[in-house]
Amino acid sequence: MGEDGTLxxxxxxxxxxxxxDLPWLLAAMNTEAVLRHLAGVRTRSEVEQSLAADIAAFHTGGHQRWTVWLRDGETRIGRCGLFHVRSPAAPPALQGQREIGWTFAESHWGKGYATEAARAVLGHAFGPLGLRRVWSQASDSNVASTRMMHRLGFTFRPELGYADPDYPPEDNPTTVWSLDAPAETDHA
Structure with missing residues (x-):
């Protein structure tokens, strides 16, 4: 990670x-399609508050949510980050644990960008942050994220799935997945 937090x-x-980032978040990310499995479109005030919280938390040990850009440095395409499980409905074993999450603008779906960004964030989690395990959650109906968790090597943890009252019935249950840090190899 660069000194400024860039990956x-x-x-x-x-x-x-x-x-x-605010105008882009409102136009490209705060849509029915993008937020279909994340409790839906938010008000402008909610988006502003969320962005302010993301900025404040990034360098202070809180959650880290990166804005993902194409290498041209001009095109924002999504967001990917590490969070702490906060849902009161989550099982006690998950409360406060680190989880990864991602959202991408609809025009950039299906191009492998989310997987590529998630791998960079996981590398940061298991490398500089020294995490031993990262969790991921998705609604049972979120087929794309479930496929991505498979691609990334996450293990389905059915014993930790739960119903989240913040989401509609069609987006329950919340499925839980985990990924352990790669085993260190002895090069002797």
Missing amino acids: TTARLILRPPVES
Whole structure:
């Protein structure tokens, strides 16, 4: 990670959130399609408050949600980050644990960007942050995220699934997945 918190991949730049992300968040990310499995479209005030919280938390040990850009440095395409499980409905074993999450603008779905960004964030989680396990959650109806968790090597944890009252019945239950840090190898 760069000194400013930036992560890079072959096709992407993951930058810390900034206030100038707001118009893009409102136009490209606050849509029915993007937020279909995340409790729906939010008010402008809610988006502003969420962005302010993301900016404040990024460098202070809170959650880290990067804005994902194409390598051209001009095109924002999504968001990917590490959070703490906060849902009161989540089982006690999950409360406060680190989880990864992602959302991408609809025009950039199906191009492998979310997987590429998630791999960069997981590398940061298991490398510099030294996490031993990262969790992921998705509504049972979110087929795309479930496929992505498979691709990333996450293990389905059915014993930890739960119904989240913040989501409609068609987006329950919440499925839970985990990924352990890669085993260190002895090069002796």
